[in-house]
Amino acid sequence: PLSKLHLGYLVQFGILSLSSLSMANSGQYYNSNNGSAYNNGPGYYDGEEEEEEEWNREDFLDPAWEIQQKKTFTAWINSFLRKADTSIEDITQDLCSGLKLMLLLEVISSEALPKPERGRMRFHKINNVNKALEFIERKGVQLVSIGAEEIVDGNVKMTLGMIWTIILRFAIQDITVEEMTAKEGLLLWCQRKTAPYKNVNVQNFHMSWKDGLAFCALIHRHRPELLDYSKLSRDNPLENLNLAFDVAEKHLDIPRMLDPEDMVNNVKPDERSVMTYVSAYYHAFSGAQKAETAANRICKVLRVNQENEKLMDLYERLASDLLAWIKRTRPILEDRSTDNTLDGVRDRLNQFRDYRRAEKPPKLEEKALLETTFNTLQTRLRLSNRPAYLPTEGKLVSDIANAWKGLEKAEKGFEEWMLAEMQRLHRLENLYKKFVLKCGNHEAWMEGKEAQQQSQDFKSCKLNDLKAMMNKQVAFEADLGAHQERVEQICKIAEDLNSLGYHDLDSVNSRCQAICGAWDRLGVLSTTRSRALREAEQVLESLDQLHLQFAKRAAPFNNWLDGANEDLMDFFIVYSVQEVDSLQAAHSEFRASLPAAEAEHRAIAHIDAEVRELAAAHGLSGDALINPYTGLTARELAMKWDEVSARVPAATRACSRRWPAAPERAPASAVRRPGQRGRALDRAAAGRRVQHLLQRPAAQPGGAGPPAERHPGRAARIQEQHRRDGAGEPEHPGGLHLRQPALALHHGDHPCWLGAAAHLHCQGA
Numbered sequence: 001p002l003s004k005l006h007l008g009y010l011v012q013f014g015i016l017s018l019s020s021l022s023m024a025n026s027g028q029y030y031n032s033n034n035g036s037a038y039n040n041g042p043g044y045y046d047g048e049e050e051e052e053e054e055w056n057r058e059d060f061l062d063p064a065w066e067i068q069q070k071k072t073f074t075a076w077i078n079s080f081l082r083k084a085d086t087s088i089e090d091i092t093q094d095l096c097s098g099l100k101l102m103l104l105l106e107v108i109s110s111e112a113l114p115k116p117e118r119g120r121m122r123f124h125k126i127n128n129v130n131k132a133l134e135f136i137e138r139k140g141v142q143l144v145s146i147g148a149e150e151i152v153d154g155n156v157k158m159t160l161g162m163i164w165t166i167i168l169r170f171a172i173q174d175i176t177v178e179e180m181t182a183k184e185g186l187l188l189w190c191q192r193k194t195a196p197y198k199n200v201n202v203q204n205f206h207m208s209w210k211d212g213l214a215f216c217a218l219i220h221r222h223r224p225e226l227l228d229y230s231k232l233s234r235d236n237p238l239e240n241l242n243l244a245f246d247v248a249e250k251h252l253d254i255p256r257m258l259d260p261e262d263m264v265n266n267v268k269p270d271e272r273s274v275m276t277y278v279s280a281y282y283h284a285f286s287g288a289q290k291a292e293t294a295a296n297r298i299c300k301v302l303r304v305n306q307e308n309e310k311l312m313d314l315y316e317r318l319a320s321d322l323l324a325w326i327k328r329t330r331p332i333l334e335d336r337s338t339d340n341t342l343d344g345v346r347d348r349l350n351q352f353r354d355y356r357r358a359e360k361p362p363k364l365e366e367k368a369l370l371e372t373t374f375n376t377l378q379t380r381l382r383l384s385n386r387p388a389y390l391p392t393e394g395k396l397v398s399d400i401a402n403a404w405k406g407l408e409k410a411e412k413g414f415e416e417w418m419l420a421e422m423q424r425l426h427r428l429e430n431l432y433k434k435f436v437l438k439c440g441n442h443e444a445w446m447e448g449k450e451a452q453q454q455s456q457d458f459k460s461c462k463l464n465d466l467k468a469m470m471n472k473q474v475a476f477e478a479d480l481g482a483h484q485e486r487v488e489q490i491c492k493i494a495e496d497l498n499s500l501g502y503h504d505l506d507s508v509n510s511r512c513q514a515i516c517g518a519w520d521r522l523g524v525l526s527t528t529r530s531r532a533l534r535e536a537e538q539v540l541e542s543l544d545q546l547h548l549q550f551a552k553r554a555a556p557f558n559n560w561l562d563g564a565n566e567d568l569m570d571f572f573i574v575y576s577v578q579e580v581d582s583l584q585a586a587h588s589e590f591r592a593s594l595p596a597a598e599a600e601h602r603a604i605a606h607i608d609a610e611v612r613e614l615a616a617a618h619g620l621s622g623d624a625l626i627n628p629y630t631g632l633t634a635r636e637l638a639m640k641w642d643e644v645s646a647r648v649p650a651a652t653r654a655c656s657r658r659w660p661a662a663p664e665r666a667p668a669s670a671v672r673r674p675g676q677r678g679r680a681l682d683r684a685a686a687g688r689r690v691q692h693l694l695q696r697p698a699a700q701p702g703g704a705g706p707p708a709e710r711h712p713g714r715a716a717r718i719q720e721q722h723r724r725d726g727a728g729e730p731e732h733p734g735g736l737h738l739r740q741p742a743l744a745l746h747h748g749d750h751p752c753w754l755g756a757a758a759h760l761h762c763q764g765a
Contacts, residue, residue, distance in 0.1 A: 064262070064266050064270070065270040065273075066156060066160070067262070068258070068259065068262050068266070068269065068270040068273045069160050069164075069270055069272060069273050070091055070156075070160070071257070071258070071259055071262070071273070072257040072258060072270070072272075072273035072276050072277060073091055073160060073163045073164070073167070073273075073276070074088060074089070074091050075255045075256060075257035076163075076167065076171075076255070076257055076276050076280075077091070077104055077163070078255065079254075079255045079280075080104055080107045080108055081100065081103065081104060081107065083107055084103055084107055086100065086103070088100055091159060091160070091163065092154040092155075092156055092159050093154060095151065095159060096125060096129075096151060096152050096153070096154050097120075097124075097125045097128060097152075098116065098125050098126075098127070098128025098129040098130075098131070098132055098148075098151070098152075099116050099118075099128060101128070101129065101132045101151075102116050102128060102131060102132050102135075104166075105132055105135055105136070105166070108166070108170045109135075109139070109170065111135075113131060113132070113135055114131050116128045116131065122152060125148075125152045126148045126149060126152050127148075129148035129151045129152055130148045133146070133147075133148060133162075136162075136165065136166065136169065139169055140169075141165055141166075141168075141169045143162070143165060145158075146158050146161055146162050146165070164272050167272075167275075167276050167279070168182070171276065171279045171280075171283070172186065172275065172276075172279050175189070175279065175282055177189050183205075183275070186275065186278060186279060186282060187202065187204070187205070189282060190202045190214065190218065190278065193217070193218055193221045193222075194214055194217040194218060194221070196221075197213070197217040197220070197221075197229065199211075199213055199234050200213050200214050200217045202214050204271070205271045205274040205275045205278065206268050206269045206270070206271045206274060207268065207269070209263070209269065209274050209278075210237060210263055210264065210269060211234050211237040211240060212232075212237050212238075212239075212240025212241035212242075212243070212244055212260070212263070213232060213234060213240055215240070215241065215244035215245070215248070215281075216229055216232055216240055216243060216244045217229065218278075218281050218285070219244060219247055219248065219252070219281075222285045223251065223252070226247050226251055227243060227244075227247055237260075237263070237264050238260050238261070238264055241258070241260035241263055241264070242260050245258065245260065248280075248281070248284075252281075252284045253284070254277075254280045254281065254284055255280075257273070257276060257277045257280070258273060258274070258277050304380070304384065307380075308377060308380055308381065308384075308386075311373050311376060311377040311380070312377060312389060314373055315370060315373045315374055315377065315389075315391065316391065316392065316395065318366055318369060318370040318373065319370060319391065319395040319400060320395070321366065322363060322366055322367060322370065322400060322403075323394075323395070323399075323400065323403055325363055326403045326404065326406075326407050327403075329355070329359075329407060330406060330407055330410050333407070333410040333411050333413070333414040334410050334413070334414070336414075336417055338421060339503070340425070340503045341425070341503050341504075342422075342425040342426060342428070342429040345418065345421050345422055345425055346422075348418065349418055349422065352414065352415070352418065367400065367404065370397075370400065371397060374389070374391075374397055377389050428497075428500060428502060431493065431496060431497060431500070431502075432497060432502060432504075432508070434493060435490065435493040435494065435497065435508065438486060438489060438490050438493065439490055439511055439512075439515060441486070442483065442486050442487065442490065442515060443515070445483065446515075446518055446519075446522070449476075449522055450518070450521060450522060450525060453522065453525035453526055453528075453529045454525060454529075456619075457469070458532065458533055458536045459536065459618070459619050459620050459621065459622075459624065460620065460621050460622030460623055460624055461622070461623050461624060462540070462623045462624065462626070462628065463537075463540040463541065463543075463544050465623070466533065466536055466537055466540055467537070469533060470533050470534075470537065473526075473529060473530055473533055476526065477526055477530070480522065480523065480526060487515060487516065487519050490512060490515055491512060491516065494508050494509065494512040535618075536618070536620075539614065539618045539620065540620075540624065542614060543611055543614055543615065543620070543624065544628075546607055546610055546611045546614070547611065547627040547628060547629055548629055549607055550604060550607045550608060550611070550627060550629075550630070550634075551627060551629035551630035551632075553600065553603065553604050553607070554604055554630055554632045554634075554637060555630060555632065557597075557600050557601065557604060557637065558632055558636075558637060558640070560597065561637065561640040561641060561643075561644055562640070564590070564597075564644045565640065565643055565644055565647070567590070568644065568647040568648070568651050569647070580655075583655060584655040584656070587651060587652065587655045588655075591648065591652065594648070597641075598641075601637065601638075601641050604634065604637060605634050605637075605638070608633075608634035611625065612625070
């Protein structure tokens with residue numbers, strides 16, 4: 001049967017599922033891959049097996065790698081602490097105070113750490129651990145997520161991680177094999193040492209050491225008298241491991257850091273533990289490498305001869321390249337031609353600077369390397385008792401030195417000529433820059449000025465805006481006169497450049513001519529615009545007078561039109577033929593006033609026509625046609641006049657119609673019976689008509705006023721009559737009811753109800 005620890009390993013490496021295990025209580029399962037913990041509930045068996053005895057939680061939850069690392073790291077620490085006559089038993093408890101941790105670092109590094117604090121308080125322990133961690137960081141080790149609090153609290157994971165970091169830094173990092181990393185170098189060293197041995201194939205630091213033969217092979221390779229490798233078998237891993245560990249502890253002073261049972265029973269031994277133990281073998285056998293060093297001396301003599309030949313080839317190549325470069329460069333430095341421009345001279349100066357900074361220094365280094373190579377070669381040959389080296393003809397050190405002196409002489413002459421030429425052209429270039437600056441400022445000021453002076457924007461603006469434009473034009477003309485001096489300075493500088501022979505005279509002359517031409521055109525345009533603005537001012541003032549006349553006459557005429565429309569559309573309630581006669585007389589008087597109104601309408605329309613003709617004659621549009629004094633337009637007045645004209649005939653026909661004084665029954669279409677909803681008058685209209693009837697002002701002399709005002713007390717008597725005639729609620733509250741037949745007089749588009757005994761009822765009146 002599998003032990004509890006075996007089952008833990010099977011779960012850890014995914015061979016056995018957690019769901020197939022039954023746990024008495026919920027617990028934590030530790031993942032050895034990333035060190036994280038998972039909280040799971042109680043487990044159960046999927047099959048029909050009976051529950052086994054309750055497991056030991058601590059044994060199962062303590063991972064195999066953690067147990068193995070504790071043993072290995074504890075033994076490794078004790079191998080150093082025994083030099084200080086001390087040791088540890090529990091790696092988490094004995095290091096939490098920081099005292100033995102600091103002692104361990106002092107022994108490993110042979111350096112003194114700050115004095116530890118001897119107190120037993122938590123902060124004393126944290127300070128000690130911090131001192132140790134700071135010492136580790138000063139050694140170039142970066143501690144990730146490892147803090148003093150975790151070490152003091154006995155965090156197993158953090159403590160093991162810290163010890164592994166120390167092992168890497170002080171036991172493994174110094175291992176160097178063919179410039180490989182420490183781990184790769186250690187693995188390569190093991191592979192080379194165990195390569196001749198049968199049944200040993202070291203590919204990693206876990207499975208390759210499981211049978212113990214690799215440990216025995218390392219011991220036999222360096223100390224063959226300590227064990228007989230030929231008698232070992234892969235079938236006895238425990239014997240092999242115990243043999244290797246015992247021999248190493250007894251004869252090589254390597255403490256027993258691994259447990260043979262853990263190595264055999266674990267599915268995969270802990271890599272860090274194996275690396276720590278194997279590194280102890282490396283340091284123990286490092287002295288054997290001295291023999292290999294001695295063997296390498298034999299090859300050194302051969303390498304010396306090869307290196308001498310390489311130095312000879314290097315000298316020849318360097319000498320040839322350096323002489324060829326000097327031959328190409330010297331004619332360039334002796335050339336004194338130029339394009340007579342500052343940019344051209346600057347380009348040559350930049351090339352010379354690049355030559356000084358980038359091209360010459362490598363060649364100077366090559367010259368120094370050539371001389372060093374020559375001297376080194378002669379020294380090596382002399383020490384080897386060989387004849388001195390003689391270069392080919394023309395490549396002696398003296399030949400190269402003479403060529404270099406000629407190069408520096410040409411370089412000095414070129415530099416002096418370049419400085420003098422720069423001074424001469426710089427004066428000329430400053431004058432040209434002054435010309436460009438003044439031209440640029442003037443052109444920037446001129447930009448958009450011609451378009452502005454040619455603009456016809458004053459033809460679509462109001463009078464106030466035009467006056468603002470005229471003021472702006474006056475300011476512009478003043479500014480124009482102020483720039484006259486700048487134009488004269490530009491012309492003077494152009495003359496100086498021509499007299500001094502500037503290299504780009506074509507661009508200077510063309511630019512100067514363009515500025516003078518634009519200046520002349522701008523003066524003409526300014527005069528033209530000023531004249532046009534004055535003419536436009538006169539036209540807009542005339543338009544302003546017409547707009548004012550239009551506004552003064554349009555406002556009262558519009559009010560008259562609105563009143564006429566309201567009267568023609570109004571609804572009158574009359575009670576006698578005399579009231580009808582009064583309405584007819586008032587309408588006749590209204591018709592008599594229509595010719596005067598029509599004349600006023602034509603006069604207003606004529607003013608509007610004058611405005612449009614004047615604007616069209618001078619090309620005005622936009623805001624110039626908007627009347628600033630009124631929002632009324634001739635079009636609106638014309639529409640209202642047409643409405644009044646259209647309603648007059650209908651009102652005339654209604655007033656001229658005759659009806660019997662007291663008919664027995666009115667036509668069915670004209671009678672309004674209780675409960676009947678008329679088309680011409682609804683409840684809201686009825687309420688408005690009643691209010692109009694009771695509040696209408698008194699009639700003017702000769703006119704026909706409302707019957708309620710011309711007959712005092714009529715409204716009160718009507719209401720009283722209604723209360724005497726009936727006490728019940730009307731069928732439609734708020735409606736207008738006729739108790740007796742009535743006559744209908746259509747006044748305009750609305751009916752007027754007539755009746756000698758008509759009664760008026762209005763809810764809430």
